[in-house]
Structures are given as C-alpha cells and as structure tokens.
Amino acid sequence: MSKTSTTAAAAAAALLLASAAACGAESDTGEVVITCGTCQESPTDPFLQYNYEAAQRFNEEFAGRYRIETIENANAGSSDDRLQYYQRLALADDLPDLFQLNSGEIKALQETGRLHDFAPALDADPDWAGTFQDHAFDALTGGGGEVWAIPQQRDAIGIYYNADLLAAAGYDEFPSTWDEFESLAAVLESEGKTAIAMDGDWSTMLMWVHLIGTHPGGAAFLDEGIEDGDWGSDDAVVAATERLRSWHEAGYVNADAFSGDFQNAAAAYLTEDAAMVSNGPWFVATNLTTDAAAPGLYEKTGYAPAPGWAAGERGAIVVSGAGWVSGAVEDRELEAVHAFARFVSSQDEVLAQAAATGANPPVDVDPAAAADAGLEPLATGLVEQAADLAYTYPHARVHGPAGFSAAWKNLWPAYVEGDMDTGEFLQRLADDAAATGLGG
Amino acid sequence: MSTPTIPRPQILGAGPGGAAPPERGAAPRRRTARRAGGIPRGMRRAVALSLLPGLALFGTFFLVPFAVMVATAFADWSGLRLDWTGLANYRALLDDPVFFKALGNTVFYAAASVLVQVPLGVAVGMVLALRPPGWKAIRTVVFIPFVISGAAYAVIFSMFYNPRSGLLNNALAALGVRGDRDWLFDSATARWAVAGTFVLVIGFTVVLVMAEITSIPKEVYEAATVDGASTWQQLTRITLPLLRNVIGTAILLRLLVDIGMFDLVFILTAGGPDDATATLALYAYRAYLTGEWGYANAVGTVIIAIGLVLIVSVRRVFRIGERT
Numbered sequence: 001m002s003k004t005s006t007t008a009a010a011a012a013a014a015l016l017l018a019s020a021a022a023c024g025a026e027s028d029t030g031e032v033v034i035t036c037g038t039c040q041e042s043p044t045d046p047f048l049q050y051n052y053e054a055a056q057r058f059n060e061e062f063a064g065r066y067r068i069e070t071i072e073n074a075n076a077g078s079s080d081d082r083l084q085y086y087q088r089l090a091l092a093d094d095l096p097d098l099f100q101l102n103s104g105e106i107k108a109l110q111e112t113g114r115l116h117d118f119a120p121a122l123d124a125d126p127d128w129a130g131t132f133q134d135h136a137f138d139a140l141t142g143g144g145g146e147v148w149a150i151p152q153q154r155d156a157i158g159i160y161y162n163a164d165l166l167a168a169a170g171y172d173e174f175p176s177t178w179d180e181f182e183s184l185a186a187v188l189e190s191e192g193k194t195a196i197a198m199d200g201d202w203s204t205m206l207m208w209v210h211l212i213g214t215h216p217g218g219a220a221f222l223d224e225g226i227e228d229g230d231w232g233s234d235d236a237v238v239a240a241t242e243r244l245r246s247w248h249e250a251g252y253v254n255a256d257a258f259s260g261d262f263q264n265a266a267a268a269y270l271t272e273d274a275a276m277v278s279n280g281p282w283f284v285a286t287n288l289t290t291d292a293a294a295p296g297l298y299e300k301t302g303y304a305p306a307p308g309w310a311a312g313e314r315g316a317i318v319v320s321g322a323g324w325v326s327g328a329v330e331d332r333e334l335e336a337v338h339a340f341a342r343f344v345s346s347q348d349e350v351l352a353q354a355a356a357t358g359a360n361p362p363v364d365v366d367p368a369a370a371a372d373a374g375l376e377p378l379a380t381g382l383v384e385q386a387a388d389l390a391y392t393y394p395h396a397r398v399h400g401p402a403g404f405s406a407a408w409k410n411l412w413p414a415y416v417e418g419d420m421d422t423g424e425f426l427q428r429l430a431d432d433a434a435a436t437g438l439g440g
Numbered sequence: 441m442s443t444p445t446i447p448r449p450q451i452l453g454a455g456p457g458g459a460a461p462p463e464r465g466a467a468p469r470r471r472t473a474r475r476a477g478g479i480p481r482g483m484r485r486a487v488a489l490s491l492l493p494g495l496a497l498f499g500t501f502f503l504v505p506f507a508v509m510v511a512t513a514f515a516d517w518s519g520l521r522l523d524w525t526g527l528a529n530y531r532a533l534l535d536d537p538v539f540f541k542a543l544g545n546t547v548f549y550a551a552a553s554v555l556v557q558v559p560l561g562v563a564v565g566m567v568l569a570l571r572p573p574g575w576k577a578i579r580t581v582v583f584i585p586f587v588i589s590g591a592a593y594a595v596i597f598s599m600f601y602n603p604r605s606g607l608l609n610n611a612l613a614a615l616g617v618r619g620d621r622d623w624l625f626d627s628a629t630a631r632w633a634v635a636g637t638f639v640l641v642i643g644f645t646v647v648l649v650m651a652e653i654t655s656i657p658k659e660v661y662e663a664a665t666v667d668g669a670s671t672w673q674q675l676t677r678i679t680l681p682l683l684r685n686v687i688g689t690a691i692l693l694r695l696l697v698d699i700g701m702f703d704l705v706f707i708l709t710a711g712g713p714d715d716a717t718a719t720l721a722l723y724a725y726r727a728y729l730t731g732e733w734g735y736a737n738a739v740g741t742v743i744i745a746i747g748l749v750l751i752v753s754v755r756r757v758f759r760i761g762e763r764t
Contacts, residue, residue, distance in 0.1 A: 084728070403729075410712040411713070414716070435730045435732075
C-alpha cells in the first residue's frame with residue numbers, strides 16, 4: 001500500500017471515529033441526545049405516528065437541552081418476535097433510551113437487568129406520581145417495587161356491536177348476561193349472520209378474558225392466579241374455556257376464526273357479516289372510521305361492557321398494560337428520559353394521544369379539558385361505565401406469561417377441533433406460555 | 441489423398457515467440473518459476489492477500505457462528521448465562537414429542553417434494569422440451585411462482601385458503617361441496633394444505649430439465665428414430681436416463697430447502713394447530729424465542745446433520761457429477 005493510500009485510510013478511520021464520538025449522548029452544543037425505538041413515522045399505526053409527533057414536539061420544547069433521535073425499527077409495532085429483538089439488544093447493552101413494550105414483554109425483558117427503574121424518579125416527584133390514575137402502575141411494577149415503565153394509557157376494553165343487526169334480531173340493547181348473549185347469537189346464526197368475530201389470537205383471547213373475568217373468582221385468577229401453572233383447577237377458567245369453545249361448535253363465530261390475524265375478525269365486523277367484535281378503543285381509529293368499514297357503520301356501532309354470568313354482573317377489561325421503558329444508564333440521558341416521561345404524561349399530551357389513537361389517558365385529566373379535546377365518545381363512554389361495573393379485570397397478557405399469545409394461537413384451534421380435552425388444553429397452555437423468557 | 445491438418449491451439453509459452461519445448465535427451469530445465477499446476481511463486485503472496493477478505497468474511501459469518509452453534513448445543517445457554525451440560529440438550533430432544541412432530545412434518549414436506557414436485561417438474565420439462573405449441577408461454581407461467589418471495593407466496597395462499605373469503609372454499613361451494621373448512625387450522629388438513637402451496641412450484645426443475653435436454657446430442661434421437669423408437673420410448677429410454685444428474689440435483693436442492701423450511705409455515709400457520717405444521721427450523725426458532733438458545737442450536741445441529749446425510753446420500757444414489 002502506498003504512503004498516500006495509507007494516509008487516506010488513516011484519515012478515513014479518524015473521521016469515522018470522530019463521527020462515532022459525535023453520536024454519543026451529548027452533542028458539542030451540550031444538547032443531550034437520546035434514542036427512541038418506537039417514535040418513527042407510520043401511516044398505518046396511529047400509536048407510532050403519535051409517538052413520532054410527540055417526539056417532535058418534545059424536541060421543539062426542549063431544543064438545546066434534549067433531543068430525541070428516532071431509530072427506524074422494524075419491530076416497533078406489535079409482533080411476536082419484538083421481545084426477542086429487544087432481548088438481543090439488551091444482551092448487547094444496546095437498548096434504545098426510550099421505547100414501548102407491553103407488560104408481559106416488560107416482565108420478560110427486565111430479567112436481563114438492563115431496564116431502567118423509574119421508581120426513584122417517581123418517588124422524588126410526588127406531584128408527578130400523583131397525577132396517574134389508581135392502579136396505573138400495577139402491571140408495570142416488579143416484585144421489588146421497581147417501576148419498569150411509565151404507563152402509556154389506561155383503557156377499558158369491551159365489545160363493539162352493530163346496533164342495527166342486534167335490533168333486527170330483536171335486541172334493542174346489548175345483552176346483559178352470557179345466556180342472553182347466546183340467545184342473541186343463536187338468532188343471528190339462524191339468520192346467516194356471524195354473532196361474534198374472532199381471530200384465534202387477540203380478539204378470541206379478549207372474549208376468553210371477559211368470560212373468565214365476569215365469572216365469580218375469575219378476576220382474581222387474571223390478577224394473580226395466571227402466574228401459577230395450574231389453570232385447569234380454576235373453575236372460572238374451565239367454565240370460560242368450555243363456553244367459548246361451544247360458541248365455535250354452535251357456529252356463532254366467523255369461519256376464519258383461527259387465522260391469528262385480527263384483520264380477518266375486523267373484516268367480518270366492518271362488512272356487517274358479524275354483529276360483534278371485542279377490541280380496545282383504538283379500533284375506532286384503526287378500523288371503524290377507515291374506508292374498509294361499511295358506510296354508516298360507525299353510527300350504528302355501540303361499545304358495551306361484557307355481559308355477566310348472572311344479571312347485574314357485567315365487566316370490562318381495564319388495562320394500562322403498555323408503557324414507555326428505558327435502556328438508558330448515563331445520568332444525562334436519564335435526565336432526558338425522565339423529562340420525556342413527564343412530557344408524554346402531561347395533560348396536553350395524553351389528550352393529544354387520546355384524540356389521535358383512541359387510547360385513554362393514564363393520568364387524571366380535567367373533565368373540561370377532556371371534553372374540549374373531542375375524545376372518542378365510544379371509548380370515553382365505556383370508561384365511564386367501567387366505574388360502575390361489578391367486575392373489572394386485566395387482560396391475560398398483563399399478568400400472564402409473555403409466551404401466552406403464541407401458545408394460545410398454536411393450541412386453541414386444536415382444542416376447538418376436539419384434539420384435546422379442556423384439562424390438557426389448559427395445562428399445555430400454561431406450560432407453553434411460561435416457557436418464554438430468558439433463562440426461563 | 442493427403443491427411444488433413446488438424447489445427448491445434450497454441451500453448452502459452454510454446455508457440456511463436458514462446459520458449460521452444462526441450463529436445464528429447466536434453467537436461468530438464470530447473471523449474472524456478474512455479475511447480476506444475478501451482479501458483480507462480482511470485483504471485484503467491486498476492487493471491488493469499490486477495491483471498492484474505494473472502495476468508496475473513498467466511499470465517500466471521502460462517503465458521504465462527506457454526507462453531508458457536510455446535511459448541512453451545514452442549515450448553516444451557518440463554519444469552520444471560522452459559523452452563524455446559526454435555527448431551528443434555530440432545531437427550532431432551534429425544535424426550536420431546538414436539539421435536540418428533542416437527543421432524544415428521546419436515547420429512548412429510550420433503551417427501552411431497554421428492555414424490556410430487558420434482559417428478560412433476562421433470563415430466564413438464566420433458567414435455568416442454570418437445571417444443572409443443574405455446575411452450576414458451578407455458579414455461580414462463582410455470583416459472584413465475586419460483587421468483588415470488590416466500591413471504592408473499594405465503595400471504596397469497598393464506599388468502600386462498602381463507603375459509604370465509606378464500607378462493608378454494610368459494611370454488612368448492614360453487615360445486616356444491618362443503619365450503620367452510622379451515623384448511624390451514626384443521627389438524628386433519630393443515631399439513632396437506634401447507635404442502636399444497638409448494639408442490640406445484642416446479643419452474644426451477646422444469647428449466648433445469650429443459651436445459652439438460654438441450655445438451656443431449658440430436659444424433660442420439662435421430663439414430664433412435666431410424667431404429668424405429670417412438671417418442672415415448674425416446675423419452676423413457678434416452679432422455680430420462682440422461683437426466684439422472686439433473687434430477688438428482690433438483691432433488692438435492694429441494695431437500696435442502698425443505699429441511700430448512702421456515703417462512704412459508706411461519707406466515708401460514710406459525711406451526712399450528714398443535715404443531716401439526718411445525719418444521720424443525722420453526723421449532724428451533726421457537727426455542728430461540730423462549731431463551732433456550734443451546735437447545736435451539738441442538739436442533740440446528742440436527743438440521744445440519746440431516747442435510748449432510750442427504751447431500752451424501754443423494755449424490756451417491758444419483759451419482760451426481762459423474763458422466764452419464
């Protein structure tokens with residue numbers, strides 16, 4: 001190699017080192033730069049899009065002090081291998097300074113020891129900590145009192161229904177008991193309609209959780225019992241599982257109810273083939289008000305709490321099961337992370353997020369401000385109803401093992417087809433779901 | 441009649457301007473420049489240097505990961521900790537019914553390839569080699585599925601099999617056959633439905649076979665025609681035996697794809713229902729997701745061992761590389 005080329009190579013290496021150094025946590029101007037793994041623009045995911053816009057507003061407000069750099073991340077949205085992706089980053093000490101995960105994933109990822117604990121920051125700022133709703137941190141708190149995430153939302157999840165289809169079947173109101181629900185389903189089935197749309201994954205699990213949570217003792221299972229391996233001895237779980245299976249056998253659900261793709265369940269509801277579907281408030285923004293929905297469907301749609309096993313015992317899933325987590329370790333970066341956590345949990349931002357995504361605020365907000373923000377009435381209506389329900393309970397993904405969803409998708413179709421009995425299904429579901437997690 | 445002179449190619453260094461060959465009986469010249477068939481001594485360093493980047497990449501991205509995989513298959517490795525456990529992962533494999541289910545499914549897919557896909561590809565290739573009307577268009581149509589990415593292909597077939605809106609059930613319903621079967625998520629049909637997505641992807645075999653047939657001398661067929669052999673006899677007695685090499689190659693390539701099959705199954709069924717469609721590669725991936733990296737690598741090692749056995753076996757059976 002000639003002297004000239006050697007010199008050029010050395011210069012290039014020096015330039016690379018210099019530019020790498022410039023990518024550190026602090027720029028020459030003293031501005032602290034932090035990375036965000038879930039702040040990229042997205043034309044299809046309103047949550048990511050909100051995050052992107054919030055990061056821009058944060059950068060504007062804290063210009064010169066803190067700046068968020070967006071990482072383009074193919075695993076930013078919901079996916080089965082998202083946890084594994086972050087586990088790899090954690091093992092390489094390369095977690096983003098900010099990103100979002102659901103509670104099951106947080107539980108698994110904190111085992112790497114690389115997640116930041118927000119508890120000291122919340123303890124040091126009781127005014128900020130006091131803004132959050134009761135139980136907002138339940139699903140995000142570790143066994144030693146660590147707070148692994150700042151909650152992103154606090155939602156009530158019920159069942160969407162097409163009021164016109166229900167009226168045509170002779171029901172002017174949403175059924176208040178599961179028996180009534182099944183009577184309605186039978187009428188709809190006889191008219192060639194699908195009573196309830198499911199996907200073999202998310203929306204099927206929601207119905208399973210509704211059936212468990214509204215059963216006496218079921219909420220306790222979803223809160224705590226789900227962490228134990230013996231699900232088959234829980235009466236609420238057994239009854240709920242068998243009842244849900246019977247709906248498939250009776251033809252109350254869509255034919256493609258095992259696909260694992262929520263869009264199949266959504267399509268059945270949006271085309272008015274199905275009268276009901278369970279999902280969270282974001283369903284309005286992501287499906288109900290899109291071009292995929294039948295004209296006028298939004299106006300026909302109601303959002304109700306789940307029926308009960310007995311009259312007056314209705315319930316709803318109440319979750320703050322996802323939140324902002326941090327892999328930052330340096331003090332200056334953590335200062336910026338805490339500033340962002342305060343920023344996104346401010347009243348203005350939670351209302352902006354609610355308007356953009358339909359997700360409800362994790363903090364208490366001024367009712368007048370909430371009214372002015374034009375929040376989705378279907379979602380806020382259910383939140384108000386949830387306060388008076390007999391049962392509120394978390395989603396199985398909140399306290400359940402991180403591998404629950406994959407295990408469910410694999411086993412549920414076989415169980416419904418009769419390949420295994422309820423005891424075997426629940427035992428294998430518990431075992432397979434618990435297998436996920438580093439060092440598990 | 442004079443004997444025609446056969447022009448011979450000039451040999452480097454021996455033609456005009458080159459060194460004359462040593463005369464018989466003359467003392468042999470010292471071979472200072474290079475050994476026979478070797479690299480000239482003066483170029484060895486340059487050759488070695490030019491190989492270094494490639495060797496470094498090969499070592500970094502194949503040899504090292506391969507060694508890590510084989511070594512950690514003997515460990516309880518989760519990324520967080522590594523405990524050497526000897527043959528424990530392999531013993532666990534032997535006790536794991538899901539492993540055998542995945543192995544059985546992989547063998548099933550491989551059998552579908554060997555028994556249906558490759559024979560069909562060979563048959564179509566042989567027919568198209570006869571240049572029937574429209575053969576070029578048919579060849580193009582047959583080849584198109586081969587160039588579609590596995591993921592896109594899986595999405596297309598998940599729509600095709602959709603029990604509510606898919607083409608298959610709607611076509612069956614139009615024929616008066618039960619039209620609501622969930623082909624991919626019914627344990628009785630799931631494996632067959634997955635195999636059905638790839639057994640008709642015969643374009644690669646068709647093209648291989650057509651290319652090979654083109655290389656068979658026309659004189660062989662002309663002689664057969666003179667001897668009164670029918671077209672069928674020419675296909676079965678001449679063409680097919682001469683395709684031995686290419687059929688073996690097609691089977692080998694397809695088997696190597698099958699033992700590593702992942703994307704198609706992952707997108708179509710994620711291995712369900714109840715692992716009825718899971719493959720070894722998908723099973724290894726699941727173990728990796730659950731933090732059982734050593735166990736996943738044991739499965740990976742088994743996949744590679746099967747691959748090696750297949751390569752040796754198929755090469756021997758079809759005598760790949762030997763002259764026909």
